[in-house]
Amino acid sequence: xxxxxxxxxxxxxxxxxxxxxxxxxxxxxxxxxxxxxxxxxxxxxxxxxxxxxxxxxxxxxxxxxxxxxxxxxxxxxxxxxxxxxxxxxxxxxxxxxxxxxxxxxxxxxxxxxxxxxxxxxxxxxxxxxxxxxxxxxxxxxxxxxxxxxxxxxxxxxxxxxxxxxxxxxxxxxxxxxxxxxxxxxxxxxxxxxxxxxxxxxxxxxxxxxxxxxxxxxxxxxxxxxxxxxxxxxxxxxxxxxxxxx
Amino acid sequence: xxxxxxxxxxxxxxxxxxxxxxxxxxxxxxxxxxxxxxxxxxxxxxxxxxxxxxxxxxxxxxxxxxxxxxxxxxxxxxxxxxxxxxxxxxxxxxxxxxxxxxxxxxxxxxxxxxxxxxxxxxxxxxxxxxxxxxxxxxxxxxxxxxxxxxxxxxxxxxxxxxxxxxxxxxxxxxxxxxxxxxxxxxxxxxxxxxxxxxxxxxxxxxxxxxxxxxxxxxxxxxxxxxxxxxxxxxxxxxxxxxxxxxxxxxxxxxxxxxx
Amino acid sequence: xxxxxxxxxxxxxxxxxxxxxxxxxxxxxxxxxxxxxxxxxxxxxxxxxxxxxxxxxxxxxxxxxxxxxxxxxxxxxxxxxxxxxxxxxxxxxxxxxxxxxxxxxxxxxxxxxxxxxxxxxxxxxxxxxxxxxxxxxxxxxxxxxxxxxxxxxxxxxxxxxxxxxxxxxxxxxxxxxxxxxxxxxxxxxxxxxxxxxxxxxxxxxxxxxxxxxxxxxxxxxxxxxxxxxxxxxxxxxxxx
Numbered sequence: 037x038x039x040x041x042x043x044x045x046x047x048x049x050x051x052x053x054x055x056x057x058x059x060x061x062x063x064x065x066x067x068x069x070x071x072x073x074x075x076x077x078x079x080x081x082x083x084x085x086x087x088x089x090x091x092x093x094x095x096x097x098x099x100x101x102x103x104x105x106x107x108x109x110x111x112x113x114x115x116x117x118x119x120x121x122x123x124x125x126x127x128x129x130x131x132x133x134x135x136x137x138x139x140x141x142x143x144x145x146x147x148x149x150x151x152x153x154x155x156x157x158x159x160x161x162x163x164x165x166x167x168x169x170x171x172x173x174x175x176x177x178x179x180x181x182x183x184x185x186x187x188x189x190x191x192x193x194x195x196x197x198x199x200x201x202x203x204x205x206x207x208x209x210x211x212x213x214x215x216x217x218x219x220x221x222x223x224x225x226x227x228x229x230x231x232x233x234x235x236x237x238x239x240x241x242x243x244x245x246x247x248x249x250x251x252x253x254x255x256x257x258x259x260x261x262x263x264x265x266x267x268x269x270x271x272x273x274x275x276x277x278x279x280x281x
Numbered sequence: 282x283x284x285x286x287x288x289x290x291x292x293x294x295x296x297x298x299x300x301x302x303x304x305x306x307x308x309x310x311x312x313x314x315x316x317x318x319x320x321x322x323x324x325x326x327x328x329x330x331x332x333x334x335x336x337x338x339x340x341x342x343x344x345x346x347x348x349x350x351x352x353x354x355x356x357x358x359x360x361x362x363x364x365x366x367x368x369x370x371x372x373x374x375x376x377x378x379x380x381x382x383x384x385x386x387x388x389x390x391x392x393x394x395x396x397x398x399x400x401x402x403x404x405x406x407x408x409x410x411x412x413x414x415x416x417x418x419x420x421x422x423x424x425x426x427x428x429x430x431x432x433x434x435x436x437x438x439x440x441x442x443x444x445x446x447x448x449x450x451x452x453x454x455x456x457x458x459x460x461x462x463x464x465x466x467x468x469x470x471x472x473x474x475x476x477x478x479x480x481x482x483x484x485x486x487x488x489x490x491x492x493x494x495x496x497x498x499x500x501x502x503x504x505x506x507x508x509x510x511x512x513x514x515x516x517x518x519x520x521x522x523x524x525x526x527x528x529x530x531x532x533x534x535x536x537x538x539x540x
Numbered sequence: 541x542x543x544x545x546x547x548x549x550x551x552x553x554x555x556x557x558x559x560x561x562x563x564x565x566x567x568x569x570x571x572x573x574x575x576x577x578x579x580x581x582x583x584x585x586x587x588x589x590x591x592x593x594x595x596x597x598x599x600x601x602x603x604x605x606x607x608x609x610x611x612x613x614x615x616x617x618x619x620x621x622x623x624x625x626x627x628x629x630x631x632x633x634x635x636x637x638x639x640x641x642x643x644x645x646x647x648x649x650x651x652x653x654x655x656x657x658x659x660x661x662x663x664x665x666x667x668x669x670x671x672x673x674x675x676x677x678x679x680x681x682x683x684x685x686x687x688x689x690x691x692x693x694x695x696x697x698x699x700x701x702x703x704x705x706x707x708x709x710x711x712x713x714x715x716x717x718x719x720x721x722x723x724x725x726x727x728x729x730x731x732x733x734x735x736x737x738x739x740x741x742x743x744x745x746x747x748x749x750x751x752x753x754x755x756x757x758x759x760x761x762x763x764x765x766x767x768x769x770x771x772x773x774x775x776x777x778x779x780x
Contacts, residue, residue, distance in 0.1 A: 338675055
């Protein structure tokens with residue numbers, strides 16, 4: 037089996053033209069999801085009993101059930117009701133792209149909220165105390181002391197979640213959004229050259245991931261000058277598994 | 282008994298480097314049956330590496346090791362470094378030299394009793410019932426009979442080390458190698474381990490002990506070897522070497538302990 | 541007909557078929573876990589090996605199958621596999637398209653992904669085994685194979701348990717994508733029930749709820765297993 041460079045290149049070009057769609061899904065859903073996650077995290081950490089129960093239930097449902105069924109529920113399920121079809125949300129819920137973004141955002145919000153909570157819990161109480169001792173409270177304390185520490189704590193887990201989201205955008209093809217995976221599937225059924233198309237598509241995803249990982253680690257680096265001068269200890273033991281569900 | 286005694290362990294001219302750093306620069310040692318030899322030295326003097334070379338946990342770059350008259354066959358690989366010629370021989374000789382480690386190294390997924398019978402059953406392939414009976418006797422001896430079904434994580438450091446000594450004894454070894462057996466222990470637990478080791482010495486076991494316990498070296502061992510920067514700096518009977526050694530470095534070394 | 545009847549076990553109800561589909565989801569996920577266990581062990585060994593090409597292959601495998609979208613992997617196996625089967629059919633003078641059985645395709649596809657994650661789990665577990673315990677095994681003359689069987693393997697399995705729980709949960713969710721091959725697992729069955737009754741909302745909610753039951757139950761089971769193991773096992777990690 038020789039390499040058909042011309043075919044690989046034309047596949048790359050065709051799939052490349054779907055990259056903006058994948059990136060659009062990704063950017064819209066991750067940022068919308070972050071917004072939702074902020075709200076849920078607020079519910080969980082400072083809400084009353086009812087709000088925190090809502091936060092917990094949200095996280096349980098959206099992390100515990102598969103994304104595909106959430107997406108179908110929003111795209112097919114909601115449209116079933118005349119009330120929805122006649123509401124002002126219908127232009128949004130009728131559109132596959134916005135439905136896919138909503139589903140992706142709802143799902144990642146559950147994961148992101150857990151990451152944010154983890155970040156908040158990792159803020160040392162003594163540093164909050166020191167902030168209070170300096171006369172800070174409420175929003176000022178959160179903005180100047182708590183949030184900066186929490187964000188730095190949460191960044192590594194956040195990077196992992198973001199990479200998983202790049203892959204998750206592929207599901208949008210199942211509600212007829214023609215992003216990279218959907219386009220690849222169409223190419224496969226037209227050409228029957230499964231392996232080549234798969235490899236090119238995977239390469240594109242790996243490139244996207246690579247760039248995002250680079251950007252994230254740049255952010256991490258910029259945000260952590262206080263960790264940089266630390267003496268380097270040569271340890272190659274127990275790298276943490278990056279699996280998360 | 283007319284023959285000259287074959288040394289239990291005979292080591293000739295061991296060299297070992299890690300990268301650029303030459304840790305052992307030609308060390309030899311003869312241990313006869315029943316000898317208790319303490320190996321002293323500052324940290325970094327190579328004493329632990331030397332002990333680990335004897336049962337080939339580290340492969341020496343140079344040198345010859347003979348256990349009970351049997352020399353470990355070595356060959357050179359393509360890169361020119363020494364390696365054992367016969368893995369089976371190495372495994373057999375290792376099973377005759379039991380080792381006790383600084384960090385105990387009990388197998389954490391096995392109970393104390395399982396730790397003791399693991400080697401006898403699976404390496405020496407002896408009947409399990411017999412091994413269990415012996416293991417129980419050994420646990421009695423080190424004072425851990427009631428802890429036979431405990432997991433290592435549920436024991437104190439001193440108990441773990443006594444269990445590790447019993448595990449070594451269960452192999453019915455020709456000699457015992459101790460690699461700083463009390464260094465990882467809290468001070469109040471050192472005594473119970475030393476007591477067990479002293480009892481073993483009195484039984485006439487052959488022991489090589491890398492240690493920082495001066496009292497043990499002085500009162501229990503037949504011979505003391507002091508390593509400094511990879512060579513033997515002083516060597517002799519404890520009563521001689523501790524009272525009037527020619528080595529300025531050794532006098533300084535023991536001075537640090539007495540201070 | 542009320543919605544209770546629709547999801548019930550009566551003549552018109554879809555309850556029975558949904559339960560059957562739930563079992564299918566469990567079965568295909570379990571099969572993928574088994575496929576992934578074999579692949580994962582091999583890949584982990586490659587990644588830990590002293591040989592540079594083996595390490596490179598192992599890294600390439602985990603990079604590809606953790607980086608590619610799951611759906612794409614399913615297309616690869618399903619279409620690629622079917623093409624291969626068809627080609628073999630042609631050799632045997634059978635003209636026409638032969639499909640790869642969807643259960644097999646699904647289990648292999650999700651297994652390929654699971655294998656990449658399991659490889660990382662096993663590698664981490666191997667590295668978590670205290671080096672000193674391996675030294676101790678060598679020092680009493682245990683050979684490589686015996687050492688692996690008696691000292692390494694049991695500990696790797698125990699250290700892998702939490703990671704395997706994660707992989708199982710991932711695979712349960714990935715298994716929904718097998719629905720594109722037509723396998724009547726829970727996702728596909730909910731979809732069909734939704735389409736034929738026009739009760740989309742109802743059946744996707746019910747399907748989602750069944751997945752929640754599966755993930756919650758498996759979470760419980762893995763937690764229980766971990767506690768069982770932790771009770772007898774190194775619970776004071778600081779002490780080595």
